[in-house]
Structures are given as structure tokens and as C-alpha cells.
Amino acid sequence: MKIATMFSDIWQSLWQRPVTQKYPFERKEAPDRLRGKLHWNPENCTGCALCNKDCPANAIEVITIDKKEKRFVMRYHLDRCTYCAQCVESCRFSCIELSDKEWELASTHKQPFTVYYGNEDDLNEFMAKFTQPESEPTPQ
Amino acid sequence: MTAVISPKKEKFIIPIGPQHPALKEPGHFEFAVDGEIVTEATVRLGYVHRGIEKGAEARNWTQNLYLVERICGICSHIHALTYALGVEVLAEVEVPPRAQAIRVLVAELERIHSHLLWFGVAAHEAGFDTLFMYSWRDRETIMDILEALTGNRVNYSANVLGGVKFDISDEQRKVILDGLDFLEKRTHHYLDVATSDGMFLQRTRGIGITRLQDAQRLGIVGPTARASGVMRDVRVDAPYAAYDMFPINIVVETAGDLEARFVVRLKELFESFRLVREILDNLPPGDLQAKRFPRRIKPGEVISRVEAPRGEVFYYIRSNGSDMPERVKVRTPTLCNMASVLSLAVGHHLADMPMLLVGIDPCFSCNDRGVSICSSQGEHGRWTWERLRQFGIDYYANKV
């Protein structure tokens, strides 16, 4: 039976710097696979809304502007997203990807949590129809 | 003249919890004590019931994969894996062997993280905070590995129905192997500390002895049972995913006390290190996902069992042919092990209670789920929502 079995660890630590990192002054590189903010590319989107249906957090809305012309916009709720990447798997046309760079997404306002994606024309048309300003999401 | 002191009839009860009963999760314990010795123990659970099973009935098969992953924050992959394995049987989809091997790999990495986490928490409860801090410092290694491999530190979302999301690159393989080498060295050190430090042993050796018969009678599962000599491990008894390709050696101890539980869990770490290395060296070739997975699953029911870090996780899943499950029933290991805490408590010092509780590696929010009504009138079975609601209204009406 021994005593002070952790003493060697403590002794060694005396000569080392603390392992805690001084975030946000020191930043560790995020791994390539990190799942951050969603990005949507409307080019190949068929409007199948599978991403919409499979999202566990209801964070995606694919909104149809014109079905025949394949014009869609996406409303993405950053604050609901769980960053599970199921939408990336569900989309058969590789329209969705999650960024590994944008992960510091906290904000003191609500506004940045609702993100719109789409072509400029489609977005303008959508916004024109959309009377409520985006900063006031309708209560669920 | 003699004064007659009649023995006291009332019991002295010490309530512990619901806030912070040793662990940072809610649960309420009542210990009746005679001096320092516990004479009776009761537990009340259910403070973190989240309605996940009911929630699962309102989501489609894919969405539920991520819902069940949130049953437990520590063994999140295990829950998703159990669910996925069950649903894949229901849907009659064959999962490629490479995907199954990667699932097992993540499951074992998760076991390493879970056991190290428990080790730190247990050391903290024993008042050995140095050990707590150092073991958690080392646990960061495995958290970083999991983050690099899956993209997240907790709730890895490694599974999809029919396979996994990612492959393992050579670079990652090296990161994992380097990390494991470091952790293996540290685990040898921790095993030495846990079995030789005089002061620590005073809190663990000979405390909470569960004999083999008692462990079997109480239906204890996981490392807690294996510390009492019960040869039970779902990975061996009913190999799932890739455990038939990569078998594990079951780790058992016979002493049944808290020290044995430390030894079992730490030795299981070596088994996990070995298995992860073996999988990395012999990863079967092939796809990562099944070609197709149906959105609607034909009617049927299935039972899926998996060995989580704390013991057996049990899922019952029923489909009625739609794109949502009709019922998902989950039983987590903490519920099976809770009875052992209550039966062990009697006869022990009050100061040992946190250690006894920690000994089963409890996870309160995992086990707070099912409601089965057994009334004193002998009534047994399921209630409708309406009846449950009425019961609640009547209960509070009568109370005031």
C-alpha cells in the first residue's frame, strides 16, 4: 500500500504550462470534419424537400418560388440546427454542405440566426412577398 | 429511581437531492439512519423525464436517429447505434461490413471517453480531486480524437440509417493510434493508483460488496455486474454490428466491491485500446452505406440490444408501415443498476453513499422515461392520455 501516488504527476506539472487554452486569445485549429454553419447552393436543387423532411430540428425550410422554373430559396434557422449533417446525407444533388470554418456563431441578436440562401432574383421576389421583416420571426 | 428510556419509534431520515445528489444530475434519495449507519434507503427518480419516447412517435425514422442520440450525452453513439441496428432489421437492409466496423470503432472510442469520465467523477466523489483533474485532462485526448473523426465532441452523429457518414483517413488513423498510446500509458498509471493508493483504497476496498447471487437476483448489468463475477456482456453474448469480426475478451472480477468496479472499468479500457487498434489494422473494404433505405418501413417489431459503457441498452421498436415508428421503448442500464444502490446502502456509513451511487456509473437523464402503473388495487397496465390527465387533475384537486 502506497501513499501520494499522484505526487509524480503534480511534480511534473510544476514545470509545465497549464493545459487549459486561453480561448478566445488562443485558438485551436478546428478539424476539417467539424460541422459548422450550413451553406446551400441552389444550382442543382430540385425542390424535393428531403432535407426539409429529414432535418431533426426543423431548421431548414425550402420555399418554392416557381416550381416549373426550379426556383427555390432556403430559410435556415441557425439557432435550431443541431449540426448533425443529415441534410447533407439526404440531399442527392449535393446542394448542402456544412462549413468547418464558421463555428463561432453566438450572437446577442436574433437576426443573424435566420439565414436566407438563394439566387439574388429569387430572394428579392421572396422578400417582396414576405411582408414581415426578418428580424421578427413569427412565434411558433 | 430509574429513568426508563424507551427506544425511539421515529426514524431519522436524511434527504439527499433532488439537486446535486453527489452528481450533477437530479435524483432524490432518502436515507434512514441510526447514528452514522444507513438502515433504509429509497430513491425517487423522474426529475428529468423528457418525453423522448412519445416524441419519437411524431418524427420520421431518420429524424429519430438524432432524437435518440440525445437520450444520453455520454453514450450518444450507443443509442443511435442501437436504434439504427433495430430499424435496419425491420427494414431488411444489409449494412456493409466497413460501416459496421466503423460503428464499433466509434463505440469503443466512446467507451474509453465514458470510462475515463466516470473514473474522474468517482475520484472526485472520493475526495481525490488530483486524480479527477488529471484523468479529465487525459480524457481531452479522446475527445479530440472523436471530434477529428466525427466532427463533434459529443453527439457525434456518426450513423445514418444503413451505414455511417464518414471513412477513416490515414492521417486520422495516425492521430488515433498516437492518442491511444498515450492513453494506454496513463491507464496503467491510473490502474496502479486505483489499486495501491492507501487513502483511496479506504474509500473503495471492501465497500459495497455485491455477491454474485445478489448481482444475478437484482439483474445488475454492465461493468457493475462484471465486478461481481457475472459473465455478461452483450458484445460477447449476442455480438452485434462488427463484434463477430472483432471479438472482445470479457473482463470480470470477483470481489464485487467498489475497487473491483474500478478495476473492471480500467481493464476494459485496455480491451478497447486493443480492439480499436485491431479494427484500424483490419478495416474491411467496401461501401459506407447501404444503397437504398426505404422511407416507409413495413409493419413489424424488433428488439435491439447493445452493450453501452454502463451496461445493456435495450430498444423495442414497432412499425405500422408508415414513415414513423409506432412505438420506441428504451431501457437504459442505470435503471437496472439502481436497485443495487438501494440494497447495498443498508448497513453502510452515510458517507459511503455518494461512492456507492457513483459505483454504478449512474446517468439519471437516461433512465427517466417509462411509466408503468401498478396501483395498490392490483390494477396493472397502460393508461390512456385522457385517463392520465384526469388522474393529474384529481390528484391536485384532492391535495388542496
Ligand code: SF4
Ligand atoms: S445539420 Fe442537421 S439540424 Fe442542421 S439543418 Fe442539417 S439536418 Fe437540420
Ligand code: SF4
Ligand atoms: S434535398 Fe437537396 S435537392 Fe432536395 S430540396 Fe433539399 S437541397 Fe434541394
